[in-house]
Amino acid sequence: MQLELDHLFICTAPGAPExxxxxxxxxxxxxxxxxxxxxxxCRRFSFANAMIELLWVRDAxxxxxxxxxxxxxxxxxxxxxxxxxxxxxxxxxxxAEDKGSPFLAWDYRPVYLPNTLSMQIGEAGVEEPMWVHLSxxxxxxxxxxxxxxxxxxxxxTRLTLTTPIPLRSNASQKIVEGGVxxxxxxxxxxxxxxxDSVVTASQACAYKPSLDIFRMAQxxxxxxxxxxxxxxxxxxxxxxxxxxxxxxxxxxxxxxxLPNSGAAKPARGKPDVEVSSLKELADLVGK
Numbered sequence: 001m002q003l004e005l006d007h008l009f010i011c012t013a014p015g016a017p018e019x020x021x022x023x024x025x026x027x028x029x030x031x032x033x034x035x036x037x038x039x040x041x042c043r044r045f046s047f048a049n050a051m052i053e054l055l056w057v058r059d060a061x062x063x064x065x066x067x068x069x070x071x072x073x074x075x076x077x078x079x080x081x082x083x084x085x086x087x088x089x090x091x092x093x094x095x096a097e098d099k100g101s102p103f104l105a106w107d108y109r110p111v112y113l114p115n116t117l118s119m120q121i122g123e124a125g126v127e128e129p130m131w132v133h134l135s136x137x138x139x140x141x142x143x144x145x146x147x148x149x150x151x152x153x154x155x156x157t158r159l160t161l162t163t164p165i166p167l168r169s170n171a172s173q174k175i176v177e178g179g180v181x182x183x184x185x186x187x188x189x190x191x192x193x194x195x196d197s198v199v200t201a202s203q204a205c206a207y208k209p210s211l212d213i214f215r216m217a218q219x220x221x222x223x224x225x226x227x228x229x230x231x232x233x234x235x236x237x238x239x240x241x242x243x244x245x246x247x248x249x250x251x252x253x254x255x256x257x258l259p260n261s262g263a264a265k266p267a268r269g270k271p272d273v274e275v276s277s278l279k280e281l282a283d284l285v286g287k
Contacts, residue, residue, distance in 0.1 A: 001102040002094035003178040005156060006137045007051035009042065009130075010191070011077045011086035016043040016054035026151025026231075026278045037111035039063030040073060048146045049139055049155045052193070055088070071108060076126045085163070085189045088130035091180055092137040101133050102178070103171035122171025129161065131171035150282040153195035160194075162186035197221060208237040214245055231281060236267035248272045250281055 012018050023029055027045050034041045039062025045052040056077065057063045063074040080086035093102075105120035113119075122131030146154070159181035167176065167183060176183055199217040206212035218225070225246040232238025232252060239249045251271035275281045 001098045001100075003091045003102060003133075003175065003180055004094050004139070005050045005159065005180050006090045006092040006134050006142070007053055008090065008156075008159065008191070008193075009053040009055040009088040011080040011084075012054045012056050014056045014058070016056060019043045019045075019054050022052070024278055026149060026282070027153075028147050028149045028282065030145070030147065034058065035110065035112050037062060037065070038068050038071075038073065039065070040077075046142065046145050046147060047154060047156050047195075048143050050142060051145075052156075053088075067111070070106070071121060071130070072126050073130075076130060079126065084126040085129045087161070087189065087191050088132060089159070089161075089175060089181060090132040090134055091175060091178075092134045092139075096138065099135060101135070103131065103133070103174040104169075105131075105133060105171065122169060124169035124171055127165055128163070128167055128169055128172055131169065131175060150278060150285055153197055155196045156193055157196050158182070158192075158194035160184065160192040162188070162190040162192070164188060208232075208234070209241040211241055211245065214241060214247070218245075231278070234267075235269040235271070236265050239269040239271045240267060243269070250275060252276070252278060252281065 019029060022045055030044045030046045032041065032043050039057055039059035040055055041058040042053045042055045044054075057074060060074065062068065063077070076084045076086065101120035104123045106123070107118045108121045109118045117136050120133040120135070122133070124131055161181050161183045163183060163185060164187060166185070167173070175181065197220070199213060199220055201207045201213060204210075204213040204216045228247045229250060230238060230242040230247045231250040232242070233254060235251060239251055242249045249271045250273045253274055253276055255276065273281075273284070275284065
């Protein structure tokens with residue numbers, strides 16, 4: 001059975017204040033959600049192929065109820081800063097005709113799903129991520145729910161899990177073998193998420209204000225400069241080099257708690273637009 005990522009969840013503090021960092025990064029936040037009977041709630045960021053879910057327990061008694069306790073969601077969330085992996089990896093079949101679970105699992109039928117649907121939960125402890133198979137999900141549904149992000153990314157293209165222990169469960173082996181995520185060992189649990197249309201300094205072997213990173217992005221994306229809008233926090237590193245290539249610029253002039261500090265050299269430049277945050281830029285784009 002061919003598998004692909006449907007969504008991932010990350011256990012967070014109540015209310016998921018961590019979501020604000022994703023908004024500042026330039027992601028559009030979708031509507032929040034609650035899971036009746038399961039005792040959890042989440043904040044969500046949708047993509048054309050998947051979703052990021054920031055999850056917390058809102059009702060401890062529900063999350064430890066008879067119908068939910070086997071999921072170990074309470075144990076995973078309450079011990080997320082110690083020995084439990086705070087992550088969940090939820091996959092779906094690439095082909096609709098593929099039925100059944102691709103790994104050793106048990107059927108979970110939460111009350112918030114229709115009676116005819118169930119999730120397959122992989123047999124694994126909380127030291128590994130929660131492995132979930134959603135046989136009823138399709139990429140087309142994710143595409144339908146997708147809203148453009150101000151930063152321009154559309155898809156999650158790669159996951160890399162750092163884990164302090166080797167993954168031993170049957171579910172983890174099937175998901176890794178299926179290419180849904182890569183793994184490596186490290187001192188603490190960490191999940192790296194890569195997006196499409198992202199060019200990094202390490203890929204270009206250059207750092208701004210070098211034009212090499214801008215030129216690599218142009219080559220990768222294939223759009224002419226007049227169709228670009230570059231947003232950055234530095235006149236020296238962002239505005240001046242982008243404008244030298246004919247790219248329109250936005251200066252994100254965030255208030256700094258340490259004025260006149262940092263690595264940027266003093267520079268004079270006139271951006272096309274000036275905002276104080278990426279949220280302000282997203283609001284302008286949405287008008």
